[in-house]
Amino acid sequence: DAKTTQPPSMDCAEGRAANLPCNHSTISGNEYVYWYRQIHSQGPQYIIHGLKNNETNEMASLIITEDRKSSTLILPHATLRDTAVYYCIALASGNTGKLIFGQGTTLQVKP
Amino acid sequence: DAGVTQSPTHLIKTRGQQVTLRCSPKSGHDTVSWYQQALGQGPQFIFQYYEEEERQRGNFPDRFSGHQFPNYSSELNVNALLLGDSALYLCASSFVATGSTYNEQFFGPGTRLTVL
Numbered sequence: 322d323a324k325t326t327q328p329p330s331m332d333c334a335e336g337r338a339a340n341l342p343c344n345h346s347t348i349s350g351n352e353y354v355y356w357y358r359q360i361h362s363q364g365p366q367y368i369i370h371g372l373k374n375n376e377t378n379e380m381a382s383l384i385i386t387e388d389r390k391s392s393t394l395i396l397p398h399a400t401l402r403d404t405a406v407y408y409c410i411a412l413a414s415g416n417t418g419k420l421i422f423g424q425g426t427t428l429q430v431k432p
Numbered sequence: 433d434a435g436v437t438q439s440p441t442h443l444i445k446t447r448g449q450q451v452t453l454r455c456s457p458k459s460g461h462d463t464v465s466w467y468q469q470a471l472g473q474g475p476q477f478i479f480q481y482y483e484e485e486e487r488q489r490g491n492f493p494d495r496f497s498g499h500q501f502p503n504y505s506s507e508l509n510v511n512a513l514l515l516g517d518s519a520l521y522l523c524a525s526s527f528v529a530t531g532s533t534y535n536e537q538f539f540g541p542g543t544r545l546t547v548l
Contacts, residue, residue, distance in 0.1 A: 355535075362541075363539075363541060364436070364522050364524070364539025364540050364541055364542055365475065365522070365524075365537075365539045366539065367536040367537065367538075370536075406474075408474060412535065418463060418465050418480055418488075418524070418526050418528070418535055418537055419465070419477050419480065419488050419490070420465075420467075420475070420477060420524075420537065421477065422467075422474030422475045422476070423474055424473070424474055425474055
C-alpha cells in the first residue's frame with residue numbers, strides 16, 4: 322500500500338470549511354484513498370473513501386486530483402466536535418483490512 | 433444495535449505477566465482486526481482474524497497471539513509483557529461482501545494497557 326504524507330497539524334475557525342490535504346504520489350491504480358478520524362479517547366471512525374472521482378457523503382467531501390497523487394478532505398462547516406486526528410490511508414482494492422495509519426493531521430477547530 | 437465492544441477498558445500489569453483482551457464485533461461482522469496505538473502515534477496493525485483463523489499479520493513478535501470464536505468475538509493475548517507494550521489496544525470489525533471494494537472498519541473504544 323502506498324505511503325501517504327499529511328501536515329502534522331491545522332487550525333480552522335468554527336463554521337468555516339476545513340481542507341485537509343494528503344499526498345500519495347506513489348499510489349497505484351487499484352488503491353483507494355480512505356479517510357478516518359480519531360476523536361480524543363475514542364477509536365478511529367471511517368469518514369469517506371474514493372478511487373478517482375470526487376465523493377461526497379453526509380460527513381465530508383473528498384477531492385482527488387486527476388493524477389491521483391494527492392487528495393483533499395473537506396469538512397464544509399467545521400464544528401468544535403470535528404476536532405480530531407485525521408488519517409489519510411491508501412488501501413488496495415481487495416485488501417481485507419490491514420489499515421496502515423501514519424501520523425495523521427491534528428485538526429483543531431477554534432470558536 | 434451495539435457497536436464494537438472491548439473489555440476491559442483499562443488494565444495494569446507488571447513486566448513478564450500475560451494479558452488477555454477481548455472484543456465483540458458489530459452485529460453482522462465476521463472479521464476482526466487488532467491494532468496497537470502507542471501514545472502520540474497512529475494505530476499499528478497487529479493481526480486480523482476471519483473464519484477463526486489468522487488471515488493477516490503485522491510486524492509483531494510471536495508474544496502477540498489471538499483467537500476468534502465461532503460467534504466472531506476475538507481475544508488478543510500478549511505474553512511476557514514489556515514496558516513497551518503499554519498502549520491503547522484497538523479492535524476493529526468489518527464485513528466485506530464478495531466483489532465489494534468498500535471496506536469500512538468499525539473500531540471499538542480500546543483497552544488501555546499499562547505495563548509497570
